[in-house]
Amino acid sequence: MKIVDGYIFRKFFTIFFLTCVTVSGLYVVFDIFTKFDEFWKADAPAFGFVTAIAEYYFIHTFVVVDMLFSFIALLAALATLTMMARQNEIIALLATGLSPGRIIAPVLIGAFLVSLAFTTVREAFLPRRLAELNLSPVDFVKRSDEVDVVSAFDGWTGITVDGQTLSRSKGTIREPRILLGRGLSRYGNRLVAKSAVYLNADGNRPAGWLLSGAKLSAEASDGPAWVEEASGRTVVYPPGSADWVKPGEAFVATSVDATRLAAGDGWRLYNSTSALTAAANDPTFARDAVELTIRAHTRFLRPFADLLPLCLGLPFVFLRSERNVFAAVGRGCGLAGAYVASQYVATFFGEKLGSAALGVWAPFFVFVPLVAWMMGELTKKEV
Numbered sequence: 001m002k003i004v005d006g007y008i009f010r011k012f013f014t015i016f017f018l019t020c021v022t023v024s025g026l027y028v029v030f031d032i033f034t035k036f037d038e039f040w041k042a043d044a045p046a047f048g049f050v051t052a053i054a055e056y057y058f059i060h061t062f063v064v065v066d067m068l069f070s071f072i073a074l075l076a077a078l079a080t081l082t083m084m085a086r087q088n089e090i091i092a093l094l095a096t097g098l099s100p101g102r103i104i105a106p107v108l109i110g111a112f113l114v115s116l117a118f119t120t121v122r123e124a125f126l127p128r129r130l131a132e133l134n135l136s137p138v139d140f141v142k143r144s145d146e147v148d149v150v151s152a153f154d155g156w157t158g159i160t161v162d163g164q165t166l167s168r169s170k171g172t173i174r175e176p177r178i179l180l181g182r183g184l185s186r187y188g189n190r191l192v193a194k195s196a197v198y199l200n201a202d203g204n205r206p207a208g209w210l211l212s213g214a215k216l217s218a219e220a221s222d223g224p225a226w227v228e229e230a231s232g233r234t235v236v237y238p239p240g241s242a243d244w245v246k247p248g249e250a251f252v253a254t255s256v257d258a259t260r261l262a263a264g265d266g267w268r269l270y271n272s273t274s275a276l277t278a279a280a281n282d283p284t285f286a287r288d289a290v291e292l293t294i295r296a297h298t299r300f301l302r303p304f305a306d307l308l309p310l311c312l313g314l315p316f317v318f319l320r321s322e323r324n325v326f327a328a329v330g331r332g333c334g335l336a337g338a339y340v341a342s343q344y345v346a347t348f349f350g351e352k353l354g355s356a357a358l359g360v361w362a363p364f365f366v367f368v369p370l371v372a373w374m375m376g377e378l379t380k381k382e383v
Helices: 002-040 046-067 069-086 089-095 100-128 137-142 182-187 218-222 258-263 273-280 283-300 307-313 315-319 325-353 356-380
Strands: 146-148 160-162 165-167 172-174 177-179 190-192 195-199 208-212 234-237 249-253
Touching: 002 046, 002 069, 002 100, 002 137, 046 069, 046 100, 046 137, 069 089, 069 100, 069 307, 069 325, 089 100, 100 307, 100 356, 165 258, 172 258, 182 234, 273 283, 283 325, 283 356, 307 315, 307 325, 307 356, 315 325, 315 356, 325 356
Parallel strands: none
Antiparallel strands: 146 165, 160 177, 165 172, 172 195, 177 190, 195 208, 208 249, 234 249
16 A cells, blocks of 8 residues: 555645645736836846845745645645546545545645645744845845834833834844833833844843933933833833943833844744744733734644645545535535634634634634544545
């Protein structure tokens, strides 16, 4: 049976690769026509223009494949079995005594292995490209180091970190603005400076932004550190309140770093599981803790979640009552689509109700029993 398994493996992997190429190609062709004017505005040299566009779509193609991975794997699996059925290969295998469940086992294993392999992209490649994923086509082609700052809220202290532009290479903000929350309203509504650089925690100094050219009142400059009323956390260190803050400077303690300000929503969507888990346990991101927890757990379960659409769609090829294989494939895709939609619905209600367990496990509790029944019927189906 190793020969049969190897044959099905090769057929599935080949069709999966071709499906990825086809989906990616359709995305690139459609997107490049809608954004070509934006690329052209960059006015880059011919060679740099072409290579920049190639790199732009190389990165974004992985994002598209990641979004549609479950359907790509399902389409590849259905195409594999449909081709085998149309060539009477499945009938020949069934005639040898193999059950339908045994025939689709190599496809399921292959899909699981592909999902595990793509985990490297999700955990290593995309997290390193967070800032580039948020760049406009013009900035990407120009290789812009200065990007617009995407303001971020610190849920523990109530401050919002904002600014004019951010240097990706230096990790510095030009004309930073720290919007102060209610707990710091006695010091004003904002703290501005000429520039800021993010420093990691070191000894007694917490992580945060060191502001140069900070505009402080005379009273605030010579006073003690600014303490947020609700949490009791020291947020702003004016000159003299700490030995690492020099005259004309100010230090703002926060976990909102340069990556968060450059990546925008991509910071939550494409970050690594370890980073999402750490952020979910960080009081700075308390407002998004449930969403981050759901995303971290969903990412961890992704290889198993990618198999469910296959287990919902593949049995229709064998358990269909009508002879039209395309109608069976359509029904299988529809049921798999219902599962994918349930993931978004569960995530939405999980965030609204503050229940990470609901957002992560609700689709499994609904569809896993159905998968168990369908696969059981498929296993005991007689030729």
